[in-house]
Amino acid sequence: MSVKIRLKRTGMKKAPSYRVVVADSRSPRDGRIIENIGWYNPRVEPSAININEEKALGWLKNGAQPTESVESLLKRSGILARFEAEKSSTSAE
Template sequence: MAVKIRLKRTGMKKAPSYRVVVADARSPRDGRIIENIGWYNPRVEPSAINIDKEKALNWLKNGAQPTDSVLSLLQRAGIVERSSQTTAAPDAQ
């Protein structure tokens, strides 16, 4: 079972806020979740991020893959260090 850490949209129409959740990769965006580990509100200045560090690190250690947006939030919250993600170009011969 592939497990992802991703955002689940909540809030009113045109006023989004998000829950940071752990879910099966096959379930829909706002579908069934395994665990709620935090929330993110982009509508306040500065944007509010609240993620349970212990739960997030435990899920990452157990193999859960964060989406790109959640990885960015984890880095901004100081839970995951920013790494120099260099992509090597394939050898063209």
């Protein structure tokens, strides 16, 4: 089973907001999820990103693959850099 960190669309028609969720890669975009780890609102300026860092790092350590859009959100919030730093420090030991 492949687990992905991806966006689930919420909000009204023509006014999207998104939840950052962990889901099975085979489930539909707005289908069953495993865990909700944050949200993203592109409609405000600057766009609002709120991701639970500990949950995201835990899922990344367990092998969950972020989609391209979630990967860019994780980079913008600094979570991906922290994950890479922890990964390189454990491999150096």
